[in-house]
Amino acid sequence: MPRPRGRPPNPRTRSAILAAAHELLETGGITGVTMEGIAERARVGKPTIYRYWPNAQAVAMAALMASDASAPHIARTRSALADLRRQLRTVAAVFDTRMGRNVATMIASASTETELSKIFRNHFILARREEGRALLLRAIEANEVRADLELDAALDMIYGSVFYRLLMGHARLDARFTDAVLDLAMAGLKRRRQGTHDAPQLPRRIHHRLRQR
Numbered sequence: 001m002p003r004p005r006g007r008p009p010n011p012r013t014r015s016a017i018l019a020a021a022h023e024l025l026e027t028g029g030i031t032g033v034t035m036e037g038i039a040e041r042a043r044v045g046k047p048t049i050y051r052y053w054p055n056a057q058a059v060a061m062a063a064l065m066a067s068d069a070s071a072p073h074i075a076r077t078r079s080a081l082a083d084l085r086r087q088l089r090t091v092a093a094v095f096d097t098r099m100g101r102n103v104a105t106m107i108a109s110a111s112t113e114t115e116l117s118k119i120f121r122n123h124f125i126l127a128r129r130e131e132g133r134a135l136l137l138r139a140i141e142a143n144e145v146r147a148d149l150e151l152d153a154a155l156d157m158i159y160g161s162v163f164y165r166l167l168m169g170h171a172r173l174d175a176r177f178t179d180a181v182l183d184l185a186m187a188g189l190k191r192r193r194q195g196t197h198d199a200p201q202l203p204r205r206i207h208h209r210l211r212q213r
Contacts, residue, residue, distance in 0.1 A: 016042040017049055021056075021063040025099040030106045033060045057106055057116055064103045065123055067094065080138035081145070081186065087135065088162065088178035091128055095166055096174050108167045129159045145189045158185050 020041035024033045033056045039046045053059045077083055094100050110117050132155055139145045161181045165173050 013042075013044060013048065014052070017044060017052075017059065018063045018066045021059045022067065022099065025060055025063060025102055026097075029098070030057070030060060030102040033057070035059075054115070057110075058119075060103060060106065061116055061119055064094075064099065065119075067099070079144065080135045080142055081182075084132060084135040084139070085179065085182055087128070087131060088158070088182060089175040091162060092173050092175050092178050096172065101169070104166050104169065108169065125159070125163055129155055132159060145186070149189050154185065154189055158182065 017038060020038045021033055023041060024037050035046050035049055035056050038049060038056065038059055042049075049059065053062060095104055107117060107120050112121075133151065136145065136149075136151060136154060140147050140149070158181060162173065162178060165171060165177065171177070
């Protein structure tokens with residue numbers, strides 16, 4: 001995103017602009033977010049908004065990022081895997097709202113090389129993935145998962161599933177889904193008992209569903 005020109009942004013003005021974009025997203029969806037509407041709600045001139053964002057979509061994305069940043073911090077517990085489960089549920093909660101779904105639709109329809117897509121990829125997807133990396137490293141140290149796991153493959157398996165569903169929009173992204181993804185991943189990642197070479201066991205509820213077919 002281009003650096004703002006002139007004076008640094010006034011924190012109150014910036015907050016008012018983002019709050020206005022958030023309200024417009026919630027009430028009218030992505031098509032309801034316009035520079036005129038933001039300016040009217042935030043009680044600022046359009047030139048003020050253009051100083052910091054190139055278009056209404058960029059302001060909408062910034063509003064989502066601010067919403068994610070203001071989410072309650074996930075306190076560290078004794079189990080890294082439990083913390084990973086809660087982190088994935090938080091990601092789902094951000095997008096299981098009208099605002100989140102509208103932003104997902106906007107990203108899915110944008111070119112991967114647009115500034116908007118780059119911001120989303122770098123400041124949301126990759127940021128969450130790096131949090132997951134730290135959690136899996138903790139899990140390895142605590143012997144919750146195998147020490148020989150392929151870390152990048154595991155991260156792509158978990159976060160790739162989550163963001164595929166987000167961007168495709170073919171089914172709901174919620175805590176039930178992220179729990180299922182993590183359960184399936186853990187069937188292959190958890191530490192095996194010494195001397196056993198059997199195939200990893202599927203979570204009981206998933207195994208039960210397969211037997212019913």
